[in-house]
Amino acid sequence: MTQKIIQIPTLNDTPEDFQQLFEMSNQVNGLFEDVRFDFSSCRFLRSNAVAFLGGFARLIESLGGSVIFDWDTLRSNSVRANLCQNGFAGNFGYNAKAWSGHSIPYREEMEPDMNEIMDYLTFSWIGKWVNVTDRLRDAISGRMWEIYSNAFEHSGTEVGVFTCGQHFRHRNDLILTVVDFGRGIPAKVKAFLSQFVDEARVSKLSGADCMKWAFERGNTTSMGGVARGLGLDLLKDFVRINQGKLEVYSNDGYAIIDKEGERFDNCSISFQGTVVHITLRCDEKLYRFYDEAEE
Amino acid sequence: MKLSIKEWVGPRCIIKEDGQKIYEVIHGLLKSGETITLDFNGVSQFASPFFNFAIGQLLNDISEDELRRLLIIENLNESGSMVVDRVIENAAQYHGDKDYQKIVDDILEQQARESD
Numbered sequence: 001m002t003q004k005i006i007q008i009p010t011l012n013d014t015p016e017d018f019q020q021l022f023e024m025s026n027q028v029n030g031l032f033e034d035v036r037f038d039f040s041s042c043r044f045l046r047s048n049a050v051a052f053l054g055g056f057a058r059l060i061e062s063l064g065g066s067v068i069f070d071w072d073t074l075r076s077n078s079v080r081a082n083l084c085q086n087g088f089a090g091n092f093g094y095n096a097k098a099w100s101g102h103s104i105p106y107r108e109e110m111e112p113d114m115n116e117i118m119d120y121l122t123f124s125w126i127g128k129w130v131n132v133t134d135r136l137r138d139a140i141s142g143r144m145w146e147i148y149s150n151a152f153e154h155s156g157t158e159v160g161v162f163t164c165g166q167h168f169r170h171r172n173d174l175i176l177t178v179v180d181f182g183r184g185i186p187a188k189v190k191a192f193l194s195q196f197v198d199e200a201r202v203s204k205l206s207g208a209d210c211m212k213w214a215f216e217r218g219n220t221t222s223m224g225g226v227a228r229g230l231g232l233d234l235l236k237d238f239v240r241i242n243q244g245k246l247e248v249y250s251n252d253g254y255a256i257i258d259k260e261g262e263r264f265d266n267c268s269i270s271f272q273g274t275v276v277h278i279t280l281r282c283d284e285k286l287y288r289f290y291d292e293a294e295e
Numbered sequence: 296m297k298l299s300i301k302e303w304v305g306p307r308c309i310i311k312e313d314g315q316k317i318y319e320v321i322h323g324l325l326k327s328g329e330t331i332t333l334d335f336n337g338v339s340q341f342a343s344p345f346f347n348f349a350i351g352q353l354l355n356d357i358s359e360d361e362l363r364r365l366l367i368i369e370n371l372n373e374s375g376s377m378v379v380d381r382v383i384e385n386a387a388q389y390h391g392d393k394d395y396q397k398i399v400d401d402i403l404e405q406q407a408r409e410s411d
Contacts, residue, residue, distance in 0.1 A: 114310050118340060138339045139374035145309050145342040153344075196395035201403065209402050218385050226352045227389035230343040230381055 003034045008042045011049035013175070013277060015267075018249050021052045022271035028056075033065040039074035047164040048177040048277050050088050050106055055162035055179045055273075057092065058108065062159045069093060086164060104128070104165030104176070111160075112152040118145060120163075121176075129167040129174055130282045140280070143238045146231035147178045147276045154221060155182025155274055172282040181273040184251035186210035192221035207253030208264040215255055215262065235278075236262065243281050250274040296329060301337035308341050308375070314348030321349075325357055325365050332367040341375040343382060350379060351386035359387045 006024055011017045028035060037053070057067040069092045074080050083089040087098035088106040098105060104125050109117060121141040130137070151161045157180040165176040183191075189210040193202045205213075213219055215236065220229030232248075236257040239246040245258040252270040256263050298320065304313040321331050353362055362383075371379065 112310075114307065118307055118309065122340070135339070135372060135374070139341075139372075142309065142340045142342045142374060142378075145340075149310075149342065149344050193395055193399055197399045201399055204403055204406075205399070206406065209406060213398075213402065217381075218388060225355055226347055227354075227382075227386035228343075228347055230347070230378075230385055234343055234378065234381065 003036050004028065005036050005038050007038050007040065008045070008049075008053070010041065010043045011045050013046045013048045013177075015247075015254070017046070017049070018275065018277075019267065019269050021049060022249070022267070022269045025052075025056050025059075025271050026269065028060055028065070030063075032063065033060060034067075035060055035065060036068045036070050038070050039076075039079070042074070042079055043076045045079050045082065047086070047104065047106075047166040047175055048275070050083065050086065051162045051164035051177040051179045052275065054088060054091065054106055054108060054164070055159065055181055058159045058162070059181045067092070086166075088164070104167065106164045107162070109148070109152075109161045109163070112148060114145075117148050121145065125165055125176060126174065126280075130280075140238075143235055144176065144278075146235050147176075147278070150231050151178060151180045151182070151274065151276075154188055155180045155184070157182035157273075167282075174280045174282050176278050176280075178276045179273065184253075184272055184274055185214050185248070186251040186253045187272075188221050189213055207251055207266045207270070211248065211250065211253035211255040212264040215257075215264075239278065239280075245279040247277045248274065249277075296324060297332040297334055299334050299336070301335075304338075304345075306337055306339050308335070308338055308345040308349075310342075311344040311348040314345040314350075317349040318352060321366075322353060325353060325362070328365065330365050330367065332369055333371075334369045335372075335375060336370040338370075338375070339372070341378050343378055346379050346382040347386070351382045351389075354383070354386040354389070359383065 004027070006027055009020060011020060060067050071089070071094045082103055084094065084096040085099055085101045086103035086106045089096050090098055091106065107120060118141055121144045122137060126140045127137050148161060151157065159181055162179045163177065167174050186207045190202050190205060215232050217233040218227065218229045222228045236246055239257050243259050245256070248255045249267065251272065252267050254265045254267050300308060300317070303317060324331055368379065
């Protein structure tokens with residue numbers, strides 16, 4: 001069997017960078033592919049790319065293929081240091097132990113272990129970098145749980161959920177990316193609506209249409225007589241209040257919520273799964289509760 | 296009856312399974328007209344799946360007015376109160392029999408208008 005070599009480019013977190021990641025994942029379509037990731041062209045790798053690559057590697061393995069990250073091709077010392085620090089390198093064959101720095105640990109969740117994930121969000125993510133009251137820290141972690149809840153409950157992922165984050169000192173931004181390789185939001189929305197509406201009409205819904213529907217309060221693909229559909233709604237309210245940014249890429253749909261409002265778009269390159277990429281501003285004044293006195 | 300949520304589910308009210316546990320304890324009692332106090336003292340983290348199942352689904356067969364009269368919530372912080380309010384509002388508006396045909400038609404109509 002021939003080995004497929006995939007070049008990892010320099011990857012930031014703009015929509016174009018995400019498109020590059022999706023294009024890369026589309027290079028592996030079959031079962032039992034042996035893939036070698038080559039870092040020769042990579043000079044910078046943001047945490048969103050780290051979470052995506054980790055999940056993608058596990059997806060290939062789950063399909064019976066093999067994955068090698070070719071650490072000898074990695075020329076950038078800063079990328080190497082970052083990947084060692086956040087634990088990604090250690091997870092994929094490089095002999096290095098993670099350490100505590102500005103990285104936020106790379107994580108793979110096979111099961112929705114609530115306490116483990118909440119500890120990560122509370123103490124390794126928000127609690128590690130943002131100097132806020134415990135009450136506010138807890139409130140933010142609770143909102144972030146909504147992302148995991150959606151990923152585990154709705155995506156049908158068989159390879160788990162992958163997370164990485166980073167704190168940027170200069171801008172004081174805190175980032176979290178959560179990736180799953182499940183069905184994707186547009187696919188789930190279409191499958192749900194097809195139970196009630198002619199499939200030919202439902203198939204005309206674009207990725208952007210489906211994302212918009214999913215982001216509306218109370219809309220849910222869950223059945224069973226319990227009102228749901230608040231997770232994305234609570235999350236987008238939270239991001240808006242705190243002048244952050246929430247981006248969701250799923251199949252051919254894209255949603256962005258920021259201080260300008262909410263926009264939905266179609267992506268030229270589709271991928272099977274969902275990426276939630278959230279940027280919070282670490283300005284304590286933005287997060288203060290109404291009843292917390294000014295100091 | 297007073298229920299210490301911390302004793303029943305711990306300091307995190309996050310997942311639907313814990314919400315269901317509380318629902319099963321209080322649903323029958325509320326249906327029979329008993330007043331129930333949920334005490335959130337010592338609970339610090341909240342998410343919507345817990346409240347959808349613990350409280351939201353009570354509105355399937357108890358009116359909102361009746362629920363507000365019989366269910367007393369104590370020591371819930373602002374973050375939790377915000378989620379509960381949103382859950383009750385959402386559940387009160389929830390109809391299992393939405394007109395999805397019209398929803399899809401409206402979306403496609405809008406799509407056609409935008410592409411003109």
